[in-house]
Amino acid sequence: MLDTITAGVVSFDPEGRVTTINRAAARMFSLDEASVGKPLETVFARGELAEVATLVLRTRRLRTGVAERELTLARDGVSVTLLAMATALRGPDGEYGGAVAVFDDLTELLKAQRLAAWREVAQRIAHEIKNPLTPIQLSAQRLRRRLGGTPQERELVNECTETIIQEVDALKRLVDEFSRFARMPAPAPRPTDLRPIVDGVAALYRDSHPALSIATHHAEDLPMLEVDPDHLKRAVQNLVDNAVTAVAGVGEVEVETALVDDGRRARIVVSDRGPGIPAGEREKLFRPYYSTKVSGMGLGLAIVQEIVAEHGGSLRLEDNPPHGSRFVIELPVAPATSPAPVSA
Numbered sequence: 010m011l012d013t014i015t016a017g018v019v020s021f022d023p024e025g026r027v028t029t030i031n032r033a034a035a036r037m038f039s040l041d042e043a044s045v046g047k048p049l050e051t052v053f054a055r056g057e058l059a060e061v062a063t064l065v066l067r068t069r070r071l072r073t074g075v076a077e078r079e080l081t082l083a084r085d086g087v088s089v090t091l092l093a094m095a096t097a098l099r100g101p102d103g104e105y106g107g108a109v110a111v112f113d114d115l116t117e118l119l120k121a122q123r124l125a126a127w128r129e130v131a132q133r134i135a136h137e138i139k140n141p142l143t144p145i146q147l148s149a150q151r152l153r154r155r156l157g158g159t160p161q162e163r164e165l166v167n168e169c170t171e172t173i174i175q176e177v178d179a180l181k182r183l184v185d186e187f188s189r190f191a192r193m194p195a196p197a198p199r200p201t202d203l204r205p206i207v208d209g210v211a212a213l214y215r216d217s218h219p220a221l222s223i224a225t226h227h228a229e230d231l232p233m234l235e236v237d238p239d240h241l242k243r244a245v246q247n248l249v250d251n252a253v254t255a256v257a258g259v260g261e262v263e264v265e266t267a268l269v270d271d272g273r274r275a276r277i278v279v280s281d282r283g284p285g286i287p288a289g290e291r292e293k294l295f296r297p298y299y300s301t302k303v304s305g306m307g308l309g310l311a312i313v314q315e316i317v318a319e320h321g322g323s324l325r326l327e328d329n330p331p332h333g334s335r336f337v338i339e340l341p342v343a344p345a346t347s348p349a350p351v352s353a
Contacts, residue, residue, distance in 0.1 A: 017112035021065055023105055025049045037091065037112055057082050061093065061110065068097035068108045088292050090115045120295065124315060138184050142177050149173040196237035196319055203231060203277065206238060207264050210246045218258045226265040234275055235343050236320050244316040247309040248279040248336045255283030255334065275342055280335040291326050
């Protein structure tokens with residue numbers, strides 16, 4: 010049972026030696042079976058893990074025998090937040106018999122909470138900005154019609170009002186993005202073949218970027234998925250657009266589909282041969298309104314993450330050796346789903 014749960018569990022004897030490590034904990038802390046039998050100060054010696062040893066030792070001193078705290082770890086260049094709870098084990102006479110520590114990964118929960126907060130902010134911003142835009146634009150158009158007696162005056166009025174109208178249009182586009190992010194339409198799932206969606210997005214970029222090499226590869230056994238095809242198309246298009254930008258529209262981009270985890274999950278991978286993304290930037294990429302593009306609004310990856318999450322899937326970023334990036338979407342496959350027909 011311990012090996013199948015997602016929470017990490019580590020137990021210690023009265024002398025503080027590790028007695029049990031389940032698979033989730035081994036993965037969280039990069040440990041192996043050789044750690045069993047070693048003192049906890051040795052197993053959790055790394056700087057950021059020293060708090061685990063401190064937490065377990067506190068259970069000896071606390072009357073309740075329970076200690077709890079949040080831990081922040083760096084895993085593959087990404088910050089991971091864990092809720093750690095250590096509980097003392099007591100013998101028949103109340104003597105200290107060791108401790109059990111349980112670690113829950115809060116990373117996705119905190120991301121969801123931040124995303125919800127950002128969506129509320131976006132909704133308020135959109136409401137506050139949108140109201141004055143129309144009267145500003147109408148006033149500029151009215152000034153253009155009424156003012157400017159001499160040719161010089163008309164030129165100046167036209168120049169000024171054109172600037173106002175263009176900037177108002179830009180603000181309207183920004184407000185539209187805020188509104189779409191704040192109120193994503195509810196998904197309408199139906200049996201969907203991912204391959205035509207991927208091929209359709211790739212075809213759009215082949216037509217608009219003649220110097221771009223964009224290839225698609227599909228698994229023949231890929232089943233139909235119960236998803237919203239419009240939402241998934243938007244997610245794939247956002248990732249492909251980022252990849253095309255990374256290679257400056259003239260490099261190599263690949264999109265592939267696969268069936269993984271013994272057929273329980275379908276995978277979409279968008280990879281590029283661009284310069285890659287520094288480790289320090291990876292966590293920020295999924296935050297709303299953070300963008301590395303000069304003209305970007307920073308909503309693309311946040312929207313992709315929202316779409317994937319609403320389908321019960323996961324999204325992650327990986328390196329694409331020797332250089333470049335891979336964005337990986339994994340979606341659950343319904344148990345009774347049959348394979349999609351292979352495209353001709």
